[in-house]
Amino acid sequence: MELTQVANGIWKMRIGTPEQHTPVALRAFPMREEALEKLAPAELPGQAGQITCRQNRRGLQITLPMDSSEDIYGFGLQLKSMNQAGRKRMLRVNSDPVADTGEGHAPVPFYVSTGGYGLFLDTFRHVEVYMGTSLEKGRSEQRREVNQVHKEFSESALYALKKNSEVRRVIIDLKAVDGVDLYLFAGSVKEAVQRYNLFSGGGCLPPMWGLGVWYRSYGGSDQKSVENLAEGFRREEMPVDVLGMEPGWHSHSYSCTYQWSYLFPDPETMIEKVSRQDYKINLWEHVFVYPAAPFYQELQPYAGEYEVWNGLVPDFCMPEAGKIFADYHREEFVKKGIAGFKLDECDNSDLNASNWSFPDVTQFPSGMDGEQMHAAIGGLYQNLIYDVFRQENRRTYSQVRSSGALAAPMPFVLYSDLYQHKQFIRGMVTAGFSGLLWAPEVRDCKNGADLLRRMETIMFSTHAIYNCWRIPNPPWKQVDIAKNLAGEFMEDADYYTDVCRRYHRVRMSLLPYLYSAFVKYQWEGIPPVRALVFDYEEEPEVRNVDDEYLLGDDLLVAPMTLEDGTERKVYLPWGTWHGFWDDAVYEGGREHVIHAEYDRIPVFVRENCILPLADPVEAVGKDTVFTIRPRVYGNGGEGCVLYEDDFETFDYEKGCQNEVRITRKGDGELEVCRMGEARRRYVIAGRE
Numbered sequence: 001m002e003l004t005q006v007a008n009g010i011w012k013m014r015i016g017t018p019e020q021h022t023p024v025a026l027r028a029f030p031m032r033e034e035a036l037e038k039l040a041p042a043e044l045p046g047q048a049g050q051i052t053c054r055q056n057r058r059g060l061q062i063t064l065p066m067d068s069s070e071d072i073y074g075f076g077l078q079l080k081s082m083n084q085a086g087r088k089r090m091l092r093v094n095s096d097p098v099a100d101t102g103e104g105h106a107p108v109p110f111y112v113s114t115g116g117y118g119l120f121l122d123t124f125r126h127v128e129v130y131m132g133t134s135l136e137k138g139r140s141e142q143r144r145e146v147n148q149v150h151k152e153f154s155e156s157a158l159y160a161l162k163k164n165s166e167v168r169r170v171i172i173d174l175k176a177v178d179g180v181d182l183y184l185f186a187g188s189v190k191e192a193v194q195r196y197n198l199f200s201g202g203g204c205l206p207p208m209w210g211l212g213v214w215y216r217s218y219g220g221s222d223q224k225s226v227e228n229l230a231e232g233f234r235r236e237e238m239p240v241d242v243l244g245m246e247p248g249w250h251s252h253s254y255s256c257t258y259q260w261s262y263l264f265p266d267p268e269t270m271i272e273k274v275s276r277q278d279y280k281i282n283l284w285e286h287v288f289v290y291p292a293a294p295f296y297q298e299l300q301p302y303a304g305e306y307e308v309w310n311g312l313v314p315d316f317c318m319p320e321a322g323k324i325f326a327d328y329h330r331e332e333f334v335k336k337g338i339a340g341f342k343l344d345e346c347d348n349s350d351l352n353a354s355n356w357s358f359p360d361v362t363q364f365p366s367g368m369d370g371e372q373m374h375a376a377i378g379g380l381y382q383n384l385i386y387d388v389f390r391q392e393n394r395r396t397y398s399q400v401r402s403s404g405a406l407a408a409p410m411p412f413v414l415y416s417d418l419y420q421h422k423q424f425i426r427g428m429v430t431a432g433f434s435g436l437l438w439a440p441e442v443r444d445c446k447n448g449a450d451l452l453r454r455m456e457t458i459m460f461s462t463h464a465i466y467n468c469w470r471i472p473n474p475p476w477k478q479v480d481i482a483k484n485l486a487g488e489f490m491e492d493a494d495y496y497t498d499v500c501r502r503y504h505r506v507r508m509s510l511l512p513y514l515y516s517a518f519v520k521y522q523w524e525g526i527p528p529v530r531a532l533v534f535d536y537e538e539e540p541e542v543r544n545v546d547d548e549y550l551l552g553d554d555l556l557v558a559p560m561t562l563e564d565g566t567e568r569k570v571y572l573p574w575g576t577w578h579g580f581w582d583d584a585v586y587e588g589g590r591e592h593v594i595h596a597e598y599d600r601i602p603v604f605v606r607e608n609c610i611l612p613l614a615d616p617v618e619a620v621g622k623d624t625v626f627t628i629r630p631r632v633y634g635n636g637g638e639g640c641v642l643y644e645d646d647f648e649t650f651d652y653e654k655g656c657q658n659e660v661r662i663t664r665k666g667d668g669e670l671e672v673c674r675m676g677e678a679r680r681r682y683v684i685a686g687r688e
Contacts, residue, residue: 001053007033009042009186009195015053015060016179021317021368022122023405024181026376028383029201035523036198042186045117051182059175062182066132066170070115071543073189073533074433075129076108076404077414079423082430082531082546084111084131091127093374093402095347095356095417102129105347106378106403106414108434110196114537118185118192120199120405124372125174132168189433190534194525197435201409203521203528204437208647209280209339209620210397210411211514212241213504214465216282216342218472219246222263223270225472230274236497238474239504239618243274244282244342246469255288255311258295258328271337278619280339282398287314287325287346287381288356295324302365304373306358313358315373316380317366326384334388340398343381343412347402348374378402382410393649399439399463408435408525413463415439421454421561426546428461428559432527432534439463444470445479448496449598450562455500456601457559459507460551462514462529476500499599508616512626512642512682516612517552519643528552536573539589545571554609554640555580558594558602568602570594576607578633608634610662610670612642614682620647628662629685636664644681652678660684 002014051064066072072084075091080100089102089111097103109121111129121127174180185195197203215233217226226243233240247253251261260267271281288311289296289303296312302321303312314321329341350357362370378400389396400412414436416427424440431438440461445451458464468475471484476496478484490496517528527534530550532542548558548570556577558570575588580603586592594602605611611633614626624647630640642660645652658676662684665671672687674680 013182029409032198062172074111077106078430093348095349120183122181124375128173130171197408197525200406204411206397207395214242216244219469255290255309278621282340315364340396342399413437432530460557505616554606556604577604610640639663
């Protein structure tokens with residue numbers, strides 16, 4: 001086994017002969033070596049010297065030590081658990097995971113340990129990982145405890161995961177391969193994830209409008225109803241930036257023609273009309289290409305040997321397939337004003353009657369098989385769509401149902417058809433361990449209170465989106481689907497409309513703060529949304545907190561669900577915290593019982609920061625200038641940093657970006673320092 005250092009704090013171990021097609025081999029973004037060099041020097045993790053490997057007919061089995069005190073995070077988007085210590089993870093793309101197996105929309109063969117390292121396996125294969133579940137033969141032969149009293153009699157008590165005092169093993173089971181590259185990332189949880197993200201190419205930087213409020217319209221909409229919806233939001237002063245078009249815009253969907261249906265007789269006029277109102281349009285699609293699609297015949301030689309829903313599955317590992325698909329999207333959509341896409345059903349459902357999958361045995365012209373392509377196809381699609389927008393010098397923020405390794409640089413947000421609110425909140429916590437973004441979207445709601453709880457969560461997330469594909473009227477008018485379809489509004493629709501409008505405005509006030517968090521993500525690899533253990537690893541109490549998260553550096557969000565009622569426990573890490581809504585002061589390092597009515601989400605602000613809140617706008621336009629009204633907490637000594645550029649192109653990479661520092665002087669006055677020559681997009685109230 002060869003071991004070489006590839007960057008500050010990153011080492012590569014080659015075991016045997018790796019496969020041709022791997023995440024690193026197909027990567028689209030170079031490693032950010034300069035950013036990695038700015039991190040503190042790190043030594044090779046001690047676990048590296050204890051890695052062993054065995055090869056047999058089964059494949060590769062790689063092992064390394066794991067102490068009983070270690071906590072383990074990562075493995076991609078995990079909706080059912082956060083701390084993976086003592087669990088077996090089965091990393092396979094599956095849209096319908098029934099149990100907490102590790103399967104899901106975006107399994108990633110990367111994990112991070114509180115033992116001081118992260119580990120990435122460079123493969124598209126299914127991987128099974130035992131995280132300290134087993135001891136080698138003979139390790140327990142000295143145990144002699146007998147006649148222990150059983151005090152609990154239940155399956156949960158019998159099979160409960162319990163930490164043991166022994167040093168166990170991490171066992172990685174990789175079948176049917178002759179070799180693999182393994183990467184080690186040194187440091188704390190935060191540092192190891194930073195290194196992984198910078199190794200991936202750094203985090204994405206969305207356009208500012210992408211951080212606003214999204215609304216996916218009714219699947220049965222026609223051109224006139226979309227235009228009326230857009231006008232209605234502006235008339236009600238309801239901030240919305242993006243309108244999403246669902247499957248009905250295609251002349252045939254499941255699989256797709258990528259041509260406008262008869263319901264949209266003049267789409268270019270519609271796009272122009274809503275663009276004048278500062279809306280952006282996002283189009284739903286598949287990669288499954290229907291025979292009536294204009295490029296079907298051209299694509300045939302570059303598709304897999306099995307169809308999905310009567311459509312070809314392109315082999316995006318082949319440049320020819322990517323070019324055909326990308327060129328069509330560029331000419332027919334992007335150049336005509338479309339701002340992004342939503343890739344649906346790319347997440348491998350082969351375990352139900354409505355199969356949207358190709359078999360793992362599928363052969364693709366590039367030499368990839370179906371098992372590899374399931375893990376790769378979401379990322380390959382993201383790469384080619386990103387390149388289309390980059391060539392037009394426009395940034396996108398889009399959606400995807402499946403992603404995987406090295407995804408941090410891609411401006412795509414994961415979403416799901418699963419709909420358990422507590423799991424959606426956990427997704428906010430777990431996605432950041434693996435360079436992924438997650439959308440806890442509002443879709444079905446049991447009642448008005450459920451709507452508010454779900455709406456509050458999206459407003460304090462990386463992607464504030466309503467998915468209203470089943471209802472023609474906004475959910476704040478009617479949450480009951482049958483009544484919404486019938487045009488019947490709730491008696492208290494005005495109340496819910498007012499609350500949602502208020503939160504939309506809060507979201508818009510946070511845009512400069514969120515944008516700057518994404519700049520930090522890109523250049524430093526620190527996720528804009530992350531678990532408390534990132535920043536407070538030394539506090540044992542935070543290691544299993546899976547229903548709170550940090551939004552940027554200064555906000556702690558503790559969402560509530562309908563089942564929580566109006567009260568929940570919140571653990572606040574060491575230090576002093578302030579209530580976002582009322583400026584109440586809370587002592588950190590302990591748990592608090594927080595009361596919050598259904599129209600209030602618990603949010604806390606870190607002591608001694610300056611929070612740069614903007615006057616809300618209805619949408620982000622090309623010429624939008626934000627008025628910033630800084631809020632000072634404590635002594636404000638840590639200040640804040642904002643970044644301003646044109647918010648929509650890649651010109652910031654050429655230096656067209658300003659750094660705006662707001663600090664508090666000894667006399668209490670605020671001071672603004674702007675570095676850069678880009679056009680000003682922020683005005684600091686009372687200071688400029």
